[in-house]
Amino acid sequence: MPTIKIPTPLRTYTGGNAEIEVSGNTVAAILEDLVAQYPDLKQHLFHEGQLRDFVNVFIGEDDIRERDGINTAVQATDRLRIIPSIAGGTDEGILSQVDHSAIRTNQAAIITLLLFAFIVQLPLLVGFVSLTLFIGTMNERLNLFKLLYQSVLRPRGILKPDIKPDNPEPHRFSQGLGATFTALSTLFLIIKLSVIGWGLAWLVIVLAGLNLFTGFCAGCFVYYQLSKHNVRGFNKRPIRI
Amino acid sequence: MKLLLPNELYPNIVSHLCSTYPNEGGGFLVGKIHQDEQRVVEEIYPVENTFAEQEQFHRFLAESSAYQQIEDMADARGLTLLGYYHSHPNVAAVPSEYDRIHAWPFFAYLIVSIRNNQAVEERLWQLSQDRKSFIEGELLFI
Numbered sequence: 001m002p003t004i005k006i007p008t009p010l011r012t013y014t015g016g017n018a019e020i021e022v023s024g025n026t027v028a029a030i031l032e033d034l035v036a037q038y039p040d041l042k043q044h045l046f047h048e049g050q051l052r053d054f055v056n057v058f059i060g061e062d063d064i065r066e067r068d069g070i071n072t073a074v075q076a077t078d079r080l081r082i083i084p085s086i087a088g089g090t091d092e093g094i095l096s097q098v099d100h101s102a103i104r105t106n107q108a109a110i111i112t113l114l115l116f117a118f119i120v121q122l123p124l125l126v127g128f129v130s131l132t133l134f135i136g137t138m139n140e141r142l143n144l145f146k147l148l149y150q151s152v153l154r155p156r157g158i159l160k161p162d163i164k165p166d167n168p169e170p171h172r173f174s175q176g177l178g179a180t181f182t183a184l185s186t187l188f189l190i191i192k193l194s195v196i197g198w199g200l201a202w203l204v205i206v207l208a209g210l211n212l213f214t215g216f217c218a219g220c221f222v223y224y225q226l227s228k229h230n231v232r233g234f235n236k237r238p239i240r241i
Numbered sequence: 242m243k244l245l246l247p248n249e250l251y252p253n254i255v256s257h258l259c260s261t262y263p264n265e266g267g268g269f270l271v272g273k274i275h276q277d278e279q280r281v282v283e284e285i286y287p288v289e290n291t292f293a294e295q296e297q298f299h300r301f302l303a304e305s306s307a308y309q310q311i312e313d314m315a316d317a318r319g320l321t322l323l324g325y326y327h328s329h330p331n332v333a334a335v336p337s338e339y340d341r342i343h344a345w346p347f348f349a350y351l352i353v354s355i356r357n358n359q360a361v362e363e364r365l366w367q368l369s370q371d372r373k374s375f376i377e378g379e380l381l382f383i
Contacts, residue, residue, distance in 0.1 A: 008312055008322040009345035018316060043372060044346060054343050056305050063305070086303040087292075087343040088267060088327040088350075097298060097331060099263060141295070160358055161263045163331050 002074050004034060005081040013040040022080075027057055028070040030080060045082070054085035098166035101159045105149035106136070107208040110178065114205050118198060123189035126182055126201050133179035137172055167236040174211075174219020178204050242367045242378035244270075244323070244349045245281045251382060254353065255360040257287040258328040262355050264297035266290055267327030269311045270349060271320050280323045280349060281383075286311050300339075301327050324349030331356055334364040336375045344368040349378060 001021045006014050014020060020037065024030040031051070035042045045055050057064045058081045064072045074080065110129055117125035136143025153159040181204045188197030207218045226234040258266045268287035274280050288307040292300040303325075315322045325348065329335075334354040336344070344350065346368050354362040365378035 007308075007345075008315070009347040012347050058305075058309075081309075083305045083308055084345050085305065085343065086267070086269075086288075086308055086325055086345075087301060087339075088325075088337075088352075089265060089292075089300040089339040090329050090332045090337050097263070162357070163263045165331075 002030060002076060002078045002080060004030060005079070007082050007084050009084060010041055010044060010082070013044075014038050024074060026070065026074055027059070027064050027072045027080070030074055031057070031070065054087060056083040056085060057081070058083060097163050098168050098171060100162040100164055100166075101154070102146045102149045103171055104162075104212055105153060105159065106143065106145040106175070107212040109145040109148070110208045111205050111212065114182070114201050118201060118205075123186055123197065126189060126197075127186040130179055130182035130186055133175050133182060137176040137179055140168070140172070143175075167238075169234075169236045170220035170223035171217065173223045173234075174217055177219045177222070178208065242349060242365070242376075243279045243381060244351070244365050244378060245279055245381050245383045246351075247282065248382050250282060250285055251363075254285055254326055254351075257285075258326075258353050258355050258360065259358050261290060261297075261328065262358055263330050264290060265292075265299065265301040265328050265330060267301045267303065267325055269303075269308075269325045270323045270351065271311065271315050272323050274321055274323070280321075282323060283320065285326070298330060322348075324351065326351035326353060328353050328355045334362040336366050340366075341368070341372070341375060344372075344375070346370065346372075350375070351380065 001023055003019050004022050005019055006017065011018060020034060022030045022033045022037075024033050031045065035045065045052060051057070051070060057070075059067070059072065059074065059078050064070065110133070113125055113129050117123070117129070132144045136146065140146070149159060154161060181200050185197050185200035185204070188194070188200065211217045223234055223236075224238050227237060254268070257268060260266070266287070267290065268285055270282045270285060272281045272283040288303045290297050290301050291304050292302040312322050327350075329352055332354065334352040336350065336352060340350070340352075348367070350366040350368075352364055352366065353360050363380060365380040366375040367378050369376050
């Protein structure tokens with residue numbers, strides 16, 4: 001007869017037995033027999049007649065999902081096992097969160113690189129900042145400056161996370177503005193309209209500095225103004241705690 | 242349900258959960274159940290969070306293989322897999338609806354609230370028999 005190993009949290013329903021002899025030619029028949037022997041198991045294994053998705057059944061080393069699911073054939077000598085998925089978490093939608101240390105790293109990097117570009121008169125570096133910001137706006141995980149924070153500064157304890165309930169969208173919008181301003185700056189510098197070009201770069205430096213040192217995010221302010229006037233695509237409202 | 246947690250083990254739990262912060266972390270509690278139903282934690286086993294990385298700030302998932310290994314080890318040594326601990330980064334140490342749906346009976350659920358890399362609250366929970374709610378247990382440090 002096949003046997004099935006019961007996980008610790010369900011052994012209270014099998015009189016403390018860890019290994020139960022069961023009969024059946026398929027996993028479905030075996031589970032049916034198991035539940036017939038120990039009816040209290042049912043609500044923990046099944047929901048509306050279906051095997052709960054965090055209940056994993058193995059035959060030997062194989063997850064039945066990789067075979068034929070509950071229709072998988074079972075031999076008399078097979079040893080089955082129920083393995084619970086252990087999962088936890090906090091509820092969705094309560095509040096989104098933003099790590100402000102990552103944002104500050106981004107701003108500090110922007111300021112440093114743009115200042116350096118201005119001092120050594122290197123428009124190409126402004127272009128590099130612009131490209132980095134564009135990529136980061138398109139895909140948060142590819143933001144070079146934030147990667148520096150996530151892969152080096154945070155793991156080494158140089159910077160500590162500063163997680164706050166916040167909407168990430170306005171910050172992303174803000175970064176998009178920074179990308180646009182620096183792109184225009186690069187363009188003007190290339191066509192030798194240096195005053196306008198560096199003026200735009202300095203605007204980004206000042207706004208990033210304002211955010212870094214006072215916490216006022218001008219781009220976020222613009223985002224929330226647009227949101228207030230119900231502009232499409234700007235649907236997040238300021239979070240008040 | 243009463244869970245006795247040795248004073249020397251708790252800092253290990255906290256340092257593990259701070260190391261995964263701002264993401265969730267978790268691990269297993271292994272020990273013995275005494276005749277008076279009190280549970281005594283003897284060992285802790287941190288496990289890797291295998292949920293999709295971008296969701297780890299509010300989700301935790303342990304691999305089946307990790308569970309299997311720890312349960313086998315506990316069974317072989319006459320110990321009991323008493324439950325598991327996990328962190329709630331930046332929110333209270335109160336089970337969420339997600340926790341309830343995924344919870345198992347019998348297990349002791351130790352939830353630690355972590356804020357700014359520090360444990361600020363720890364509470365113990367057990368799923369009710371009808372799966373509809375959590376009942377708070379008593380966490381005692383020994």
